[in-house]
Amino acid sequence: MALVEATTERVVAAEPERVYAALADYAGTRGRVLPEQFSEYEVREGGKGAGTLVHWRLQATSKRVRDCLLDVTAPAERQLLESDRNSSMTTAWTVTEAGAGRSKVVATTRWQGAGGIGGFFERTFAPKGLNRIYDEILAKFAAEVETGS
Numbered sequence: 001m002a003l004v005e006a007t008t009e010r011v012v013a014a015e016p017e018r019v020y021a022a023l024a025d026y027a028g029t030r031g032r033v034l035p036e037q038f039s040e041y042e043v044r045e046g047g048k049g050a051g052t053l054v055h056w057r058l059q060a061t062s063k064r065v066r067d068c069l070l071d072v073t074a075p076a077e078r079q080l081l082e083s084d085r086n087s088s089m090t091t092a093w094t095v096t097e098a099g100a101g102r103s104k105v106v107a108t109t110r111w112q113g114a115g116g117i118g119g120f121f122e123r124t125f126a127p128k129g130l131n132r133i134y135d136e137i138l139a140k141f142a143a144e145v146e147t148g149s
Helices: 016-023 116-147
Strands: 003-012 038-045 053-059 065-073 079-084 090-097 103-112
Touching: 003 116, 016 090, 016 103, 016 116, 103 116
Parallel strands: none
Antiparallel strands: 003 103, 038 053, 053 065, 065 079, 079 090, 090 103
């Protein structure tokens, strides 16, 4: 088994504190910016940053659906870590300054991939597909934060 990783980033025209607050808002902003690949979104505990427990189903391909139950922690300043109770998958969201009134948001997802030929295809194609999904999330997130919704 090998570690599979997908990283997506975007610069957002808003202050880092505002961006992080919206990113940590699982009860509001996060549910609104999820694309069609996500379904059954539900905040089960908390709703704001660390201590949140959130559920969703992620349909990465027509045949690949993950049932995710994620514990949210905040391991560093302006960082959230979502750890899936149902798999080895984690997603780290990090917000840093990117100039006056701008922020960079980086989403890095990692998991232990399969071995053999299936693992080869997973390591080759899964990050590209996941990057497309997370790029859509970050685009919707940026539009929401930049307009002040």
